[in-house]
Amino acid sequence: MEPISFQVDPSRYRHWDLEKEGQVMRIHMNVDPDFPLRDGYELKLNSYDLGVDIELADIVRRLRFEHPEITSLVISSNHDQVFCSGANIHMLGISSHSWKVNFCKFTNETRCELEDWAAQADVRTICAVTGPCAGGGYELALACDEIWLIDDGNSAVSLPETPLLGVLPGTGGLTRLVDKRKVRRDRADVFCTLAEGFKGKRALKWGLVDEIAPRSIFEEKLQQYLDQIQQQRPGRQDRQGIVLGPIEVADVDGVRSSSTLSVAYQPEKRTAEFTIEVPAVSGAPSTPAEIHAQGDSFWPLRLARELEDALLDLRVNRKGIGLCIMKTKGNLDDILGWDRILIEHQGDWLVDQILHLTTHVIQRMERTSCSFFALIEQESCFGGSLLELALACDRIYMLDEEGVQIQRSAMNEGLLPMTTDITRSECRLLGEKELLESNQGNYSRLDASTAEQMGLVTEALDEFDYADMVPVAIDERVSLSPDSLTGMEANLRFAGPENLESKVFGRLSAWQNWIFIRPNATGPHGALTLYGRPERPDFAWDRV
Amino acid sequence: MSKVDRSGKIPNNVDLAGDKRLQRALEHWLPLYMEWWNDMGPAGFQTNDIYLRTAVSIESGGWANFDYVKMPEYRWGIFLAPTDSTNTIGFGDHYGKPTWTEIPGEYRGNLRRIIVTQADTEPASVEQQRFLGTIAPSLYDMRNLFQVNVEEGRHLWAMVYLLFRFFGKDGRDEAEELLCRRSGDEDKPRILNAFNEPCDHWLSFFCFTHFTDRDGKFQLASLAESGFEPLARTCDFMLTEEAHHLFVGESGLDRIIKRSAELTRETDGDPMKAGGIPLDMIQRSINYWFTYSLDLFGGEISSNAANFFAEGLKGRFKEKSRYEDHIMKEGVKIIPQVVNNVVVEEQIPYRNTINEVLRDEYIDDVQRALRKWNRTLEKMELETRITLPSRRFHRHQGIYSNHAFDPEGNLITEEELKKNSDRWLLNDEDNDYLVSIMHQVIEPGKMANWIAPPARGINGQPLDFEYVRL
Ligand SMILES: [Fe+2]
Numbered sequence A: 001m002e003p004i005s006f007q008v009d010p011s012r013y014r015h016w017d018l019e020k021e022g023q024v025m026r027i028h029m030n031v032d033p034d035f036p037l038r039d040g041y042e043l044k045l046n047s048y049d050l051g052v053d054i055e056l057a058d059i060v061r062r063l064r065f066e067h068p069e070i071t072s073l074v075i076s077s078n079h080d081q082v083f084c085s086g087a088n089i090h091m092l093g094i095s096s097h098s099w100k101v102n103f104c105k106f107t108n109e110t111r112c113e114l115e116d117w118a119a120q121a122d123v124r125t126i127c128a129v130t131g132p133c134a135g136g137g138y139e140l141a142l143a144c145d146e147i148w149l150i151d152d153g154n155s156a157v158s159l160p161e162t163p164l165l166g167v168l169p170g171t172g173g174l175t176r177l178v179d180k181r182k183v184r185r186d187r188a189d190v191f192c193t194l195a196e197g198f199k200g201k202r203a204l205k206w207g208l209v210d211e212i213a214p215r216s217i218f219e220e221k222l223q224q225y226l227d228q229i230q231q232q233r234p235g236r237q238d239r240q241g242i243v244l245g246p247i248e249v250a251d252v253d254g255v256r257s258s259s260t261l262s263v264a265y266q267p268e269k270r271t272a273e274f275t276i277e278v279p280a281v282s283g284a285p286s287t288p289a290e291i292h293a294q295g296d297s298f299w300p301l302r303l304a305r306e307l308e309d310a311l312l313d314l315r316v317n318r319k320g321i322g323l324c325i326m327k328t329k330g331n332l333d334d335i336l337g338w339d340r341i342l343i344e345h346q347g348d349w350l351v352d353q354i355l356h357l358t359t360h361v362i363q364r365m366e367r368t369s370c371s372f373f374a375l376i377e378q379e380s381c382f383g384g385s386l387l388e389l390a391l392a393c394d395r396i397y398m399l400d401e402e403g404v405q406i407q408r409s410a411m412n413e414g415l416l417p418m419t420t421d422i423t424r425s426e427c428r429l430l431g432e433k434e435l436l437e438s439n440q441g442n443y444s445r446l447d448a449s450t451a452e453q454m455g456l457v458t459e460a461l462d463e464f465d466y467a468d469m470v471p472v473a474i475d476e477r478v479s480l481s482p483d484s485l486t487g488m489e490a491n492l493r494f495a496g497p498e499n500l501e502s503k504v505f506g507r508l509s510a511w512q513n514w515i516f517i518r519p520n521a522t523g524p525h526g527a528l529t530l531y532g533r534p535e536r537p538d539f540a541w542d543r544v
Numbered sequence B: 001m002s003k004v005d006r007s008g009k010i011p012n013n014v015d016l017a018g019d020k021r022l023q024r025a026l027e028h029w030l031p032l033y034m035e036w037w038n039d040m041g042p043a044g045f046q047t048n049d050i051y052l053r054t055a056v057s058i059e060s061g062g063w064a065n066f067d068y069v070k071m072p073e074y075r076w077g078i079f080l081a082p083t084d085s086t087n088t089i090g091f092g093d094h095y096g097k098p099t100w101t102e103i104p105g106e107y108r109g110n111l112r113r114i115i116v117t118q119a120d121t122e123p124a125s126v127e128q129q130r131f132l133g134t135i136a137p138s139l140y141d142m143r144n145l146f147q148v149n150v151e152e153g154r155h156l157w158a159m160v161y162l163l164f165r166f167f168g169k170d171g172r173d174e175a176e177e178l179l180c181r182r183s184g185d186e187d188k189p190r191i192l193n194a195f196n197e198p199c200d201h202w203l204s205f206f207c208f209t210h211f212t213d214r215d216g217k218f219q220l221a222s223l224a225e226s227g228f229e230p231l232a233r234t235c236d237f238m239l240t241e242e243a244h245h246l247f248v249g250e251s252g253l254d255r256i257i258k259r260s261a262e263l264t265r266e267t268d269g270d271p272m273k274a275g276g277i278p279l280d281m282i283q284r285s286i287n288y289w290f291t292y293s294l295d296l297f298g299g300e301i302s303s304n305a306a307n308f309f310a311e312g313l314k315g316r317f318k319e320k321s322r323y324e325d326h327i328m329k330e331g332v333k334i335i336p337q338v339v340n341n342v343v344v345e346e347q348i349p350y351r352n353t354i355n356e357v358l359r360d361e362y363i364d365d366v367q368r369a370l371r372k373w374n375r376t377l378e379k380m381e382l383e384t385r386i387t388l389p390s391r392r393f394h395r396h397q398g399i400y401s402n403h404a405f406d407p408e409g410n411l412i413t414e415e416e417l418k419k420n421s422d423r424w425l426l427n428d429e430d431n432d433y434l435v436s437i438m439h440q441v442i443e444p445g446k447m448a449n450w451i452a453p454p455a456r457g458i459n460g461q462p463l464d465f466e467y468v469r470l
């Protein structure tokens, strides 16, 4: 199979039409049925596959960096019969389990990023539902701040997965329905079992949409509202976005490298070694104007984008890789210098968005079904934001040797939060309040044994133990059941409070994935298997 | 089977008096319905006596009682045809099992959808035809129009009965919605496209009753053998009335064609000189309404259709008598599809092509009428023949709707289609002309100049009978 590329740009969009008018961005879903990502199905009725969502993710990403002046985003459809009919069923039907899981995860991350960006950039997002809107289509609507539904006796919102397909409704496992919109559970129960969903007044009454209007005044009413939103958000019309150019990737002899990092794949060992190289900070931009002038070549931004691209490639194109080894190269002064530029210029929209993107990428790493070990050795520079990357790993091994050090900074105290909104230190030291407090504000250089005492690394090992134990730990890790590890890691990584986002992914991996592999969905007589075929599903009735 | 109750407000053979809840629901709905009829039913003529037939029972003859009636006083009744003697489901996965007299829970959603979609067409056509009385070509035609209108109203009653009786609160909501939607309304359009198209003159009216009502015949027939018995019996009875609507359409077009042929001869090829309708305009009107009506059958490849069949809800046309295999789990049907800009034939599981199977039957039926009209042209010694366009031409639904085809069914470019569409389809100029030549003719027995008289009157009455007392 051709590897999937997650890179795209507006000139190559096939499935979305963009229209910017003043400070309002409108994006119209207009899926080209003849261009599915893989062969074997057609994207009829504005249904989507990973290819459609890769474009949406790119749109959201560019909104973040290229369109900082906008005040509202309207998502609608250019299809004349439907708004969106959800994920393409035939695609799901012919996809492997891992493809389905990765697809669902990616689409959720896109929706979460849409939500995060809208909150962080203070942009109001409105889904203008102008036709039937089903399943994943409604999940997209749910990801917006508001849902407007045209009241024409035909347009409806629905989650028909349970009655029609025998799988879990929506993309986010119903969390957005009851947690975000706070639809009452009994009403949600009725809604989720009614294939045709709800139209107009009933949808409004039950809180499934926020606003309804007949076709003749829909646009006018919406426009008035958009004007109002714009007036409430003065002072950003002069912002100049930066342009996100393509990410250059070379893949030579099993090493995938870009300008800031390389990933060395060892398929026979089922490992991948990530090495981030930190350049000297001297000569780096020191004012917001200089940062803006550097645009997408500003190193912290490049690193975030390239790391994300590498992680997505790992997920989809590198089957069988079980363990990622995270390494850094450079010196602590440089990474802390780069971090300081960001810390000092918080409040500048571009700097803020770079921090948000970095946060998003590290979270993405934590949601990747793969083990991560950080190795802190000679020449490593795990300081500040890169230490955060280490803290996101399942284990951290640190060589106890002269010159091997790490260093905390403000980056570790809330600027790069976890999915659950707490810091990685808080998550790590959930039961060790005093240790946590002694960590706070300690920005000194830490050798291995101090780092171990402070709870920052798994083990500090001297030269001989390190050489003995680390390779064994790696070998052992890749020999364990990958399914068990995926479940184990997902359960260990997110100690502490839950929030909407963590629930979305929790429900998704626990329930959606389970239902996907059950015979009632994907067995020979399962509802998903038989959807669109002449036969009817045949369920095994025992409740498991 | 319950007796016919003629004494209550609502004549019926469903023992309404014995079901107080249902009776109350329908009596509550009656004034809403009358309000709709007054707002959206035929414009004018509501106080005139019209020679109408009213269904008063289901026995032969009972469904066709002729008398003068004022339209608002028409007895909209609820009649179910007698129970089928076999009482078993005739097709699909439940083949041979007893029919359902109550709704099976798992099919409630699908049945509701089927019934609402059918029900919505009934008031829609009344709305589309509302101004035609004022330009009727004769009292005979005016009466036929009103006959069709009141019966469509009764069909709405029949469907609403099912909604009230079997769908509880949801059914009541749907029944009210049926009175809220409006044909062609931007905000509250009717569900199906053809029922939102304007029907401003009698050429469109006859095309509508011929082509679009004929879709109704096939839909009703395929529901008349539904495993859900009350639906089957309701539709069965509606079919008897629908036959008259088709007669109005088919004979109306035949009379126009005949007259146009006469005028073509008399005027050396330009019937417009004599206020007649040119044959090519008739052809354009047929192209327009035939293709819109094809859309009503739904997608060529449809999992809904497959489900409805598998579930025993909606079969094929005359399922019991015309088909041997009523299960059709195996088997395929060839469907030409556009792949990479060429039409190629693909094999599709048979059940998923049920809509297309029904469309085939429909097209055969339409062809039969076409031969009749062409015999009329032949007799008049004209060379012109009426033809049917390809089923791919001018479609708004299904696998052909995203591509441009000419009337022969060849793929063409969007530009070619745009360039020729005035030549192929009823256009604004045609409509303006048609409206301009249509004036009300109210002298008993007289016909407008653009249409030939019918062969005979209604219910054995002479042609100059006063079908509408003005
Ligand atoms: Fe009817």
Ligand SMILES: [Fe+2]
Pocket (backbone or CB within 6 Å): B152, B213, B216, B242, B245
């Ligand atoms: Fe009819």
